[in-house]
Amino acid sequence: MSQQEKKGKIVVISGPSGVGKGTINSRLFEDPKLRLVYSVSMTTRKPRPGEVNGVNYFFASPEEFEQAVEKNELIEHANFIGNSYGTPRKPVIEQIHNGKNVVLEIEVEGATQVIKKEKNVLSIFLMPPSFYDLQSRIMSRGTEPDNIIKERLTKSLMEIPLKDNYQYVVVNDTVDNSVAKIKDILIKERLTDYHEISGYEKLIKDVREIIDKDYRLFVEILKENLDKLAPEYQKAFANGDIPASLTQVLGEKIYRYILEYGQFSDLTNYKKVQVLVNTAILNIDFFGVKNDESKKF
Numbered sequence: 001m002s003q004q005e006k007k008g009k010i011v012v013i014s015g016p017s018g019v020g021k022g023t024i025n026s027r028l029f030e031d032p033k034l035r036l037v038y039s040v041s042m043t044t045r046k047p048r049p050g051e052v053n054g055v056n057y058f059f060a061s062p063e064e065f066e067q068a069v070e071k072n073e074l075i076e077h078a079n080f081i082g083n084s085y086g087t088p089r090k091p092v093i094e095q096i097h098n099g100k101n102v103v104l105e106i107e108v109e110g111a112t113q114v115i116k117k118e119k120n121v122l123s124i125f126l127m128p129p130s131f132y133d134l135q136s137r138i139m140s141r142g143t144e145p146d147n148i149i150k151e152r153l154t155k156s157l158m159e160i161p162l163k164d165n166y167q168y169v170v171v172n173d174t175v176d177n178s179v180a181k182i183k184d185i186l187i188k189e190r191l192t193d194y195h196e197i198s199g200y201e202k203l204i205k206d207v208r209e210i211i212d213k214d215y216r217l218f219v220e221i222l223k224e225n226l227d228k229l230a231p232e233y234q235k236a237f238a239n240g241d242i243p244a245s246l247t248q249v250l251g252e253k254i255y256r257y258i259l260e261y262g263q264f265s266d267l268t269n270y271k272k273v274q275v276l277v278n279t280a281i282l283n284i285d286f287f288g289v290k291n292d293e294s295k296k297f
């Protein structure tokens with residue numbers, strides 16, 4: 001299938017105000033091979049210094065926004081700290097059909113609407129390394145008065161617990177590290193014009209090598225106790241190829257762990273991966289005993 005025929009995806013990127021969404025996106029857009037286009041939202045918020053109408057946002061009056069809602073011109077919309085924000089539907093559909101990946105930089109409520117009702121969605125939640133970092137970033141940006149900063153930081157404490165509704169969670173500790181991780185996710189999801197394999201696929205290869213080298217007896221034990229495993233692992237191992245399925249289970253967990261807490265370079269650091277495999281195996285409740293009421297103290 002040619003690149004043009006390949007449809008793009010809606011790429012939802014959320015995260016608390018000040019976490020670095022705009023910064024990361026502008027870096028990602030520097031790479032045409034990621035096939036990203038930006039969905040320009042409509043908002044009733046006033047422009048910040050330097051923001052251009054039609055580029056950063058379509059700045060609208062409450063009446064104009066209300067009209068767009070009534071005419072069903074928005075894929076989703078939500079209220080955020082006293083202003084309305086919404087995603088115009090038409091440009092998104094057109095760009096997806098042109099094979100582009102359309103970035104919706106939207107807050108959690110709107111993101112939930114999109115994740116629930118749209119197909120072809122890739123969702124990423126950007127996390128700050130700490131609340132202190134988030135506070136200093138939103139303050140150093142200097143775009144909001146103190147009272148709004150406080151309201152936005154309060155809102156972040158209600159958004160962060162919803163991070164696991166997203167397919168991927170990426171910590172924005174440094175801009176380079178988070179850009180590298182998001183680029184890898186796009187390559188893993190086959191959404192780019194890159195032909196190299198993703199860090200994820202390199203990780204899976206190493207995990208399989210470690211299982212074949214160090215965990216032959218562990219694989220035998222799983223095989224002989226399939227009927228006693230927790231339902232999710234019975235399903236995961238149902239195809240009978242335990243080494244391959246165990247590689248998949250561990251690989252996904254380790255990939256997500258590195259995205260949320262680690263360095264991008266960890267993905268291809270064999271020694272680091274070995275430690276993560278050893279730890280993951282001892283921390284996965286394969287037999288589901290934790291959910292067994294009789295085992296509760």
Ligand SMILES: Nc1nc2c(ncn2[C@@H]2O[C@H](COP(=O)(O)OP(=O)(O)O)[C@@H](O)[C@H]2O)c(=O)[nH]1
Pocket residue numbers: 014015016017018021022041042045076077078080085086087105106107108109110111
């Ligand atoms: N639901 C929804 N949220 C949006 C949209 N556009 C921007 N937002 C979100 O609204 C929140 C406030 O955006 P903004 O005022 O630009 O502040 P910032 O996040 O600090 O840059 C952020 O979480 C944005 O991701 C939109 O079209 N729909």
Ligand SMILES: Nc1ncnc2c1ncn2[C@@H]1O[C@H](COP(=O)(O)OP(=O)(O)O)[C@@H](O)[C@H]1O
Pocket residue numbers: 015016017018019020021022023024137138140141172173174175
């Ligand atoms: N990884 C990072 N480390 C330190 N500062 C950052 C990082 N990412 C973004 N910033 C800074 O934090 C502030 C908020 O970033 P911004 O992209 O506006 O966040 P958002 O779009 O999520 O509100 C900006 O001043 C930006 O330069």
